[in-house]
Amino acid sequence: MxxxxxxxxxxxxxxxxxxxxxxxxxxxxxxxxxxxxxxxxxxxxxxxxxxxxxxxxxxxxxxxxxxxxxxxxxxxxxxxxxxxxxxxxxxxxxxxxxxWIEGIPVRQGINEWLGERPEDDAPPAEDLDETPIVDLMKRIGQAVGSLHRTGVIHGDLTTSNMMLRPRPQGSEPEADAKKKAVAGDVILIDFGLATQSSSDEDRAVDLYVLERAFASTHPRAERLFSHVLEAYKHSFKKAHSVLIKLEDVRMRGRKRSMLG
Amino acid sequence: MSLETLEIDHIPSSHRIHAALFHDVSNTDFLHAQLLARNPDFDYTFLDASSVISRLHVLSAIYRAVTTQLEGSLTTATPHSEVVLSLSPNNNIADAYRRWGITPGKTKDIIVIKIVSGTEVPTPEDIWAHLTGAIKGTPAPLSDEEIAKATDWPKVRKYYSLNAVPALASVKDEEVRRREMERLAIMKMALRGL
The missing domain is CATH 3.30.200.20 (Phosphorylase Kinase; domain 1)
Structure with missing residues (x-):
């Protein structure tokens, strides 16, 4: 090509x-x-x-x-x-x-984790330890939180625009393949649509875009998204009011109404 | 011979880039005078090694200078002076020379760069013979170890505004910290003029 x-x-x-x-x-x-x-x-x-x-x-x-x-x-x-x-x-x-960021997109990591799971979104079997994937969700929330704290809106947050960079060899105990799929540092990429803003509205829309993208890319992991928002909430001071705004955005969609 | 011919990716084969380092130079005033007089025999980049972090740092500046020349948009007279400007985070040429160029009475360690292109073909031997004749100092290869001997970190931190960078706050290991500062400096150089 x-x-x-x-x-x-x-x-x-x-x-x-x-x-x-x-x-x-x-x-x-x-x-x-x-x-x-x-x-x-x-x-x-x-x-x-x-x-x-x-x-x-x-x-x-x-x-x-x-x-x-x-x-x-x-x-x-x-x-x-x-x-x-x-x-x-x-x-x-x-x-x-x-x-160049080594590793795989977060999208791929999540899919590899979900690999053998049943089709439906039923709660996992009792014996499945979800800690690694929940931990990844938290790292995503923290990464987006630190971005917003800096006053930057990504504009196209998806799990394809985040990389999972493996940590240096030997820094962590050997994990099995599945755990490995969701291990590593989350690095945000592709800032081609990024803008600078610190308003609750812009931040909430950024999160909403991610939420929608997440739900359509990983329908089987949708319920895990709450961990992203939970970690986001604690990542900077104004995050709480952004999440309140997110409720409004969910009601009306990404675009503001032009009526009135 | 401590003169090295640098291999840099994405630089056309029409360009040959030679570099060396001299420690304890005693005739900086003479070299400085040749630059001011625009003596054509002294068409070199002379850098004060105390403002330089590493080999990678120098290579980044050379890369920018050569690509700028290829685009036909040099801001200064020659690719040699463009290397000095390329080390700066701002567009002030006099300022760049004060900080990265050589200063009589102050500069002790000098990095020399010779960019040869087109039809002029002095051999590395010719260049080296001229340099060793003109510079009174101890030649050394342009390695990270040799550059590190000269680096004045407080000065470098000031020039690249690295004293209150949040990204550096959590880095405790000194070696990791220096690599981070190198990354930040190269980024500052890349963003000059935006």
Missing amino acids: ATEFPLPRVLTYPASAPPSLIAQGAEGRLYKTTHLHADRPCALKYRPPKPYRHPILDARLTKARIAAEAKVLDRCYREGVPVPVVYALDAAAGWLMIE
């Missing part, structure tokens, strides 16, 4: 390993490549020029979006929010090089 797209110019020069196309979205493409040398894997996010837009407007939008994403990542990383660090960028050329 990679050959269907011309590489961005920045990737046409020699490197220790050829870049590979990882994902392709409406706005841009994600490559895996290296920063400076082979032992620094990185993700390169490239926003190609849009032929249907006026060139001057297109250049301005691309530049502004790359810049916005880089600034949000910088702010989050400095505040201790678990996000990838920025390695390099060229806003005018439309690319952003960030740290």
